[in-house]
Amino acid sequence: MRKILYRFFVDFEKEEKWVNEMGAQGWHLQKFSFGRFTFTKGEPGTFIYRNEFISGMSSNEKKDYFEFLKDSGISIINELGGWVYMKKAAADGPFEIYTDxxxxxxxxxxxxxxxxxxxxxxxxxxxxxxxxxxxxxxxxxxxxxxxxxxxxxxxxxxxxxxxxxxxxxxxxxxxxxxx
Structure with a gap:
């Protein structure tokens, strides 16, 4: 089952928290665009989601960064306007992009x-x-x-x-x- 929700957030941390709350209810983020979030129904709490502002990276830097994330077990959901959403299996433990x-x-x-x-x-x-x-x-x-x-x-x-x-x-x- 698919669910499309429209939300406008000015606070990127509140947006990320909301996406994780949706994931805890079994709605997994598949795509986002300006104010539009597409979810699919699945097992609750399977993933931890993070958003990151990556504007200013060159194509090669972005490619290398995404490859690094992939090697770390992190999946890129999609990227739009300098923002990227990613997910990692909750079973793999905590997921923080910036640890220091x-x-x-x-x-x-x-x-x-x-x-x-x-x-x-x-x-x-x-x-x-x-x-x-x-x-x-x-x-x-x-x-x-x-x-x-x-x-x-x-x-x-x-x-x-x-x-x-x-x-x-x-x-x-x-x-x-x-x-």
Whole structure:
């Protein structure tokens, strides 16, 4: 049996938790796309799922990384827009992608750079469309609508930025404490 669910997550960790909860109920992730998750019915708790943001890797780096994951018993479900979902058999024990604090901090920094860039682009485009282009063209309504959309997108992107900054600072504090 197949189930398609539509969910929009701003928090990637909550999304991953939800996918694992679905797996615990016997719904195994087969594919994801923007806001759309396809599951098939199976044995509950068979897999542990992880998502990872891998944007910025070259094709060869990605290929090598996926090969490394495969050799570690990890299956790639699919990749979309820099995000990849993977799974590992729960019987094989815990499944964490970043097992040490320094690598997790580096991962958060990479994500923060991308999200900050997206925030800046959307905020700038929103302000530009509302104030600069908004009253000087015959497309005033369109420009202002696009501007409002960009500002809304920037505000949505601000949430994961704040969460990533807090998580990164907490890890950095732990790292200083244990060094």
């Amino acid at each position: 604090t320094k690598s997790k901090i580096a991962y958060y920094k990479r994500m923060l750079n991308i999200f900050a860039l997206l925030f800046i682009i959307n905020a700038w485009m929103g302000i530009a469309n509302i104030s600069i282009f908004g009253d000087k063209t015959s497309f005033e309504f369109v420009n202002q609508s696009v501007g409002v959309f960009n500002i809304a997108a920037a505000l949505l992107i601000a949430y994961p930025i704040i969460k990533i900054i807090k998580s990164k600072r907490l890890l950095e504090k732990d790292l200083q404490f244990f060094e």
